[in-house]
Amino acid sequence: MIEIEAITKRYGDTTVVDDVSMTIAPHTITVIVGTSGSGKTTLMRMINRLVEPSEGTIRIDGADNHAIPGHELRRRIGYAIQGHGLFPHRTVAQNIATVPTLLGWERRRIDAKVEELLSLFQLDAAAFGPRYPHELSGGQQQRVGVARALAAEPNILLMDEPFGALDPVIRAKAQDDLLAIQRHFGTTIVLVTHDMEEAFHLADKIAVMDKGKIVQYAAPEEMLVNPATDFVETLIGAGERPFRLLSVGTTGEAAEAGTADGEPLAADASQRDALSALLWSGRDALPVVGADGEPIGRVTLAGLARRAARPQ
Numbered sequence: 001m002i003e004i005e006a007i008t009k010r011y012g013d014t015t016v017v018d019d020v021s022m023t024i025a026p027h028t029i030t031v032i033v034g035t036s037g038s039g040k041t042t043l044m045r046m047i048n049r050l051v052e053p054s055e056g057t058i059r060i061d062g063a064d065n066h067a068i069p070g071h072e073l074r075r076r077i078g079y080a081i082q083g084h085g086l087f088p089h090r091t092v093a094q095n096i097a098t099v100p101t102l103l104g105w106e107r108r109r110i111d112a113k114v115e116e117l118l119s120l121f122q123l124d125a126a127a128f129g130p131r132y133p134h135e136l137s138g139g140q141q142q143r144v145g146v147a148r149a150l151a152a153e154p155n156i157l158l159m160d161e162p163f164g165a166l167d168p169v170i171r172a173k174a175q176d177d178l179l180a181i182q183r184h185f186g187t188t189i190v191l192v193t194h195d196m197e198e199a200f201h202l203a204d205k206i207a208v209m210d211k212g213k214i215v216q217y218a219a220p221e222e223m224l225v226n227p228a229t230d231f232v233e234t235l236i237g238a239g240e241r242p243f244r245l246l247s248v249g250t251t252g253e254a255a256e257a258g259t260a261d262g263e264p265l266a267a268d269a270s271q272r273d274a275l276s277a278l279l280w281s282g283r284d285a286l287p288v289v290g291a292d293g294e295p296i297g298r299v300t301l302a303g304l305a306r307r308a309a310r311p312q
């Protein structure tokens with residue numbers, strides 16, 4: 001659990017984070033969005049004390065983060081940034097092993113961790129471990145950057161625009177990998193992004209910042225249905241709202257009893273994907289199957305339309 005209490009950061013006369021309080025529950029993904037310069041990065045960096053606050057307290061699992069030496073904190077909290085920040089003269093394996101080596105882990109444990117992470121990120125350890133960062137694609141470098149941030153098994157992972165430099169296809173893949181990895185390790189993730197699509201895809205809770213303040217901190221569905229201010233509504237993109245509502249729910253949740261013809265949809269696909277498949281196939285209904293391939297019902301255009309409509 002991360003408890004941020006009345007935290008303020010000033011540079012000279014300028015207040016860049018203004019009396020922010022928020023609690024981040026363990027094992028969740030919190031996404032911070034907002035306009036450029038609204039203080040997102042500064043707020044996040046006060047968690048691992050890359051930036052020292054002017055006022056206020058941040059507690060990590062109950063302990064004031066000021067009571068923990070900065071270097072210790074940054075070892076315990078993973079940090080991944082856009083452009084990955086890999087060491088160019090170290091191999092992929094050495095990069096991932098950086099913090100475990102600092103912590104004095106045994107060689108065998110380090111090797112096992114490197115292999116586990118590379119395979120979780122779908123990189124073959126034998127092929128990629130010995131390579132240098134310049135021998136990887138941008139997307140692969142980025143995955144190694146996140147793998148490195150996770151190597152010491154941190155409870156908390158801070159991510160600053162981690163997928164900002166990736167093309168849309170690789171980016172979507174990287175987001176899905178991150179969700180799978182977060183479930184695997186139960187890591188508490190705080191992520192800053194400019195991309196609302198990404199925020200709605202990943203977040204358990206979204207914090208919207210404007211001029212150093214949090215203007216709304218809520219679950220995606222709640223924010224869509226009840227945006228706190230005009231600013232939040234603009235940021236969400238009012239025209240996108242029905243589609244975003246569908247993108248935060250799964251097809252399984254929208255499944256109704258009954259059967260339908262056509263290519264089945266996976267229950268864990270988003271309702272937005274289901275809508276797209278329905279429109280594209282020209283059908284009113286499509287079958288839904290569970291992870292085991294067994295039918296669990298059908299999803300209908302009318303059912304999705306009800307879910308995308310303003311709640312009454």
Ligand SMILES: Nc1ncnc2c1ncn2[C@@H]1O[C@H](COP(=O)(O)OP(=O)(O)OP(=O)(O)O)[C@@H](O)[C@H]1O
Binds near residue numbers: 034042
């Ligand atoms: N070391 C510093 N000294 C002075 N001002 C700073 C410093 N670091 C950040 N700022 C200012 O604080 C404000 C908030 O910066 P921050 O990087 O937190 O914003 P952000 O919301 O992450 O922006 P972006 O989305 O553009 O990355 C900006 O106006 C920035 O210029």
